[in-house]
Each structure stands twice: as structure tokens, then as C-alpha cells.
Amino acid sequence: MRAAACSCLLALLLASGVFGKLPTTPSCTPLNDGCRTCQGTQCTSCLLGYTLRKGPKPCTPGPACQAGKNGCKTCQVDGAVSYCIECKDASYFLSPDDRGGICMKKRSNYPCTPGSTSGCLACDAKRAKCIQCDTANQWLLDSAKGTCFKCGQPGTPFNKYCECSSATNKCQRCTDKSKKVALFVTPTGGCDKCKTSPLCATCSGTKGDKCASCTAGYALKGKSCVQCKVKNCDRCDTDFNVCAFDGCKPGFSPASKGRQCVTCEKPRCARCRNKGACTLCQPGFLLRQTS
Numbered sequence: 003m004r005a006a007a008c009s010c011l012l013a014l015l016l017a018s019g020v021f022g023k024l025p026t027t028p029s030c031t032p033l034n035d036g037c038r039t040c041q042g043t044q045c046t047s048c049l050l051g052y053t054l055r056k057g058p059k060p061c062t063p064g065p066a067c068q069a070g071k072n073g074c075k076t077c078q079v080d081g082a083v084s085y086c087i088e089c090k091d092a093s094y095f096l097s098p099d100d101r102g103g104i105c106m107k108k109r110s111n112y113p114c115t116p117g118s119t120s121g122c123l124a125c126d127a128k129r130a131k132c133i134q135c136d137t138a139n140q141w142l143l144d145s146a147k148g149t150c151f152k153c154g155q156p157g158t159p160f161n162k163y164c165e166c167s168s169a170t171n172k173c174q175r176c177t178d179k180s181k182k183v184a185l186f187v188t189p190t191g192g193c194d195k196c197k198t199s200p201l202c203a204t205c206s207g208t209k210g211d212k213c214a215s216c217t218a219g220y221a222l223k224g225k226s227c228v229q230c231k232v233k234n235c236d237r238c239d240t241d242f243n244v245c246a247f248d249g250c251k252p253g254f255s256p257a258s259k260g261r262q263c264v265t266c267e268k269p270r271c272a273r274c275r276n277k278g279a280c281t282l283c284q285p286g287f288l289l290r291q292t293s
Contacts, residue, residue, distance in 0.1 A: 063083045067104075073094040075088045122149075160193040163185055184205055221239065248273065
């Protein structure tokens with residue numbers, strides 16, 4: 003009974019303000035009070051138009067944006083703040099840090115400059131390190147060094163054919179869409195030219211010296227590409243005397259168990275089966291099913 007009475011008395015004293023206001027625990031909520039990101043109870047970055055400072059209100063409205071001044075071409079008004087969204091020319095860049103929304107003059111003595119040939123899109127506040135790279139053009143971020151690098155580097159001029167893996171930062175495939183160059187993935191994750199016959203379409207091995215497949219009209223026999231013996235055949239079977247399934251040239255059909263490619267009987271037919279059964283029409287025509 004006495005304990006209950008003491009609890010009630012303490013509650014009344016607290017409510018009356020006898021002990022003054024109790025200290026509150028600082029908090030941080032993203033996208034609140036101008037704050038963009040938080041780390042625990044601390045705001046670590048502000049929204050555009052705000053400036054990060056020390057104190058109870060870490061994000062305060064920055065200076066008002068004025069089009070035509072300080073390198074800015076176009077301003078954006080967002081409630082109580084305004085910020086730049088477009089700089090007047092290529093000699094300026096939009097600041098990507100907490101001073102975001104203002105135009106900064108490009109300087110050659112900055113260790114990091116967005117939009118440079120280094121592949122960097124955004125630098126840290128001190129312009130010392132890159133924090134975002136041009137991944138659309140296969141520049142990847144080395145977060146330890148704060149620099150950008152091309153997938154597969156160090157490599158060869160053939161790295162432009164690299165299809166990069168974001169998981170390993172290395173090439174997962176090397177593809178020349180024109181099919182003029184036979185390529186392979188090097189042990190370092192770059193691209194290089196096959197060290198095989200020009201008749202080789204793809205290769206394997208750490209040095210790219212083993213042919214894996216041949217160009218149209220040839221078949222792989224051992225380590226060499228041998229010309230198909232079947233007339234009008236683009237792709238032979240493992241036996242260069244037999245055309246592969248659907249290996250005949252457009253407008254031809256395999257016959258005699260692949261030992262011949264004969265002309266399709268149906269007009270405007272690109273691929274057929276057994277001379278008469280068309281499976282694919284020439285460009286501009288559709289295949290009509292008949293009962």
C-alpha cells in the first residue's frame with residue numbers, strides 16, 4: 003500500500019514539473035526535418051537545398067538558388083528551400099554531396115572530378131574520392147581507393163567486348179556482335195582475341211589456344227576446323243559429312259539423314275522440314291498453319 007502511494011506521489015511531482023524537464027533522447031528519421039540518411043540517432047546527409055551542420059537541427063536550409071548566378075542555369079523550388087538542377091555549361095558540375103543543388107567549378111587540381119574521363123559520376127565532400135561510377139559504361143567503383151576502373155582491367159583493347167559480372171567485377175562473357183573477332187575470357191577476367199585459326203568462332207583454355215566451335219560452313223575435327231562436305235550447309239554435325247539439324251542455309255532443308263541440303267519446295271520459305279513442310283518464312287511473311 004505504501005509503495006503504491008509513493009509511486010502516485012512521484013508521478014504527480016514529475017507531471018507538475020518540480021524536477022524540471024527530463025532530458026530527451028535525440029532521434030533521427032530519414033526524410034524528416036531535411037535529413038536524407040541517418041546513422042543511429044545522427045543525421046549523416048541532408049536533402050537537396052539543406053546544409054549539414056552540427057547542433058540540434060543538423061539540416062538547415064541553404065542559400066536561396068538564383069538562376070544566372072554562381073554557375074546555375076535552372077533552379078528548383080521545393081517548399082522552404084530552393085536548389086539548382088542544371089548548371090550553365092560544362093565548366094560546372096552539380097555537387098553530389100550535402101551541399102547538393104549548387105554548381106561547382108571544375109578544377110584540374112581536384113583529386114576527384116565528376117564527369118571526367120576517369121568514369122566517375124560523383125565525388126565525396128572533399129573531392130578526394132569517387133563514390134559513384136558510370137556503371138552504364140562498365141566503370142566499377144574501387145571503394146578502398148575511391149577510383150573507378152573498367153571491368154576486366156588490366157586487360158587488352160578487346161575489353162570493349164566485355165559483358166561484366168557485378169558479383170565478381172570481371173567479364174563473364176566476351177562477345178563481338180559483328181562476329182568478326184573470336185574472343186575468350188582471360189584468367190584475369192578480361193577479354194582477349196583467340197589464338198586459333200581464323201576459322202574458329204569460339205575458343206577455350208587459359209591462353210585461348212583451343213578451338214571450341216567453328217564458323218559457318220565448317221566443323222570441328224580434333225583441334226582443326228574442317229570444311230563441311232555437304233553443299234548449302236552452314237553448320238555441320240561432329241561428322242563434317244553430315245549437316246546439323248537446322249544447319250542448312252536459309253531456303254534449304256536437310257535430307258538423306260543430313261547428307262544433303264535440298265531446296266524447300268514452298269515459295270518464300272526460309273526453313274523447311276522434308277522439303278515440303280515449312281517451319282520458318284522469309285522476312286516479311288508469316289507462317290500459316292494448315293490442317
